Amino acid sequence: MDENKLEKKEKRASYPKNIAKMKVRKEKLIACLIDKKGIVTNACKQANITRKTFYQYCVDDPEFKAAVLDIQEVVIDFVENKLYDNIKRGDIASAIFYMKTKGKGRGYSERIEIDQKVGHYKIDFNDIEIIDSPTEDIDGEDVS
Numbered sequence: 001m002d003e004n005k006l007e008k009k010e011k012r013a014s015y016p017k018n019i020a021k022m023k024v025r026k027e028k029l030i031a032c033l034i035d036k037k038g039i040v041t042n043a044c045k046q047a048n049i050t051r052k053t054f055y056q057y058c059v060d061d062p063e064f065k066a067a068v069l070d071i072q073e074v075v076i077d078f079v080e081n082k083l084y085d086n087i088k089r090g091d092i093a094s095a096i097f098y099m100k101t102k103g104k105g106r107g108y109s110e111r112i113e114i115d116q117k118v119g120h121y122k123i124d125f126n127d128i129e130i131i132d133s134p135t136e137d138i139d140g141e142d143v144s
Contacts, residue, residue, distance in 0.1 A: 025049060026057055030067050038075035 029047045036042035044051050058065040086094035099108035 026061065026064050029054065029057070030064070030071070033068065033071050037078070038072050 025047070029043060029049055032043040032046040033040070036046060040051060040054055044054050058068060083094055083098060087098060099106075100110065103109075
């Protein structure tokens with residue numbers, strides 16, 4: 001039998017074992033991700049899996065990705081609760097941070113965010129450079 005055909009036959013024979021092994025690796029990685037509070041690098045080190053493999057699992061396996069997103073939401077909830085605890089204790093910096101992030105709609109922000117759509121284009125006014133003292137107008141006429 002041809003050597004390449006033999007290799008392919010052996011790979012096919014071990015295919016279900018590879019799937020089972022990958023499932024175990026993913027379950028271990030999810031457990032590590034929970035243990036490491038959603039920090040991917042730390043979880044990958046603990047599971048002895050590369051970050052590249054982790055992100056490939058996220059692309060290839062919607063269930064794995066959903067589990068990862070659930071863990072991230074739990075971590076965000078945990079941190080948000082700690083932020084609330086700090087605010088309750090009178091931590092002004094935490095209160096300011098909260099208002100800058102969650103209170104933007106009420107004007108608690110250090111910058112103005114304007115999204116303007118023109119036709120099919122979106123203009124981000126934060127990327128526009130403002131000139132302090134122009135010396136000429138748009139037509140090149142002196143305005144000083």
